[in-house]
Amino acid sequence: MNMLIIQLILLAGLLAALALTWRRARQDALTRRAALLWSLLWIGGAVVVLRPETANLFANLVGVGRGTDAVLYVAVIVLFYLLFRIFLRLDKLDRDLTKLVRRVALDEHENRK
């Protein structure tokens, strides 16, 4: 099978992402469930890279003209979702930071009395 250079580069990137995902899971930085979901994403990406016609199958299934368009739409949706998740995480960290600052402020006031 002749492979294009871009396919090799993308495959190497996806394999690295897969390896990193499981390394993070082994370090308990990622749950097993999250690691499996991420792995599905990377493997799905690898399948599309190796067999681009699978994207056409998916495109026809969901009513999008071309496989590349379908991949692009899915990528944008996934990126928006991940970005929103990051915003939520930052918001949670912000709230935790406030709780800490509040605790210190109340304790300091108590100690000053």
Add this chain to the structure above:
Amino acid sequence: MKVVAVIPAYNEASRIALVIPRVRSRADEVIVVDDGSLDDTFSVAQASGVRVLRHAINRGQGAALKTGTLCALSIGADVIVHVDADGQHDPDGLLDLIAPITRGEADVVYGSRFMGVESEGMPLMRRCLLMAGRVFSTFALGIPRRFTDPQSGLRAMNAQAARSIQFHQDRKAHCSELLRAASRSSLRVIEIPARVTYTSETLAKGNKTMDALDIAWQLLLGAFQK
């Protein structure tokens, strides 16, 4: 009834010394929460002889109000009043705000800028923004239309209400969050007319047009938090 006024302050060294005595004459105790100010707000407030708490870093008005409210509850407050540090709230109006609670007619009382008492110096743009905020509050947050000023920062509540209303928004979205929680509870929430005075200084620090988008965004994120 022990009335405790909570004043959140951020970089208010030039104005807080004037505000504290005016509020103190109408409350049993005053708690100033210095929200990580970069100026002398903390020392100026302390020199006024009131309780002063200090956030090590700036966390926002909502966060400072919650810190002050918790402190007020810990010292046995029966009524807690939230007042701005910039002097835009009329201290004479505090007694009117507290009265329905002390009479046992309400649990939470809001001071409204749109109930017949004309606010001094309110720009047309601010008025339009607040009106738009009211529409947003009704349709997006489900805050009853009867509340004429959902963004009002002038409010009083009894200790039971202060314990039961949970608000987590650190910044400007706390107004909507707090009113939403209060209006959905079994608490008796009312509004009374309030006079607010805008100056170039208060307007410079107050809500900007773009803050409305930020508030909507913060409320959206908050809806997804546990």
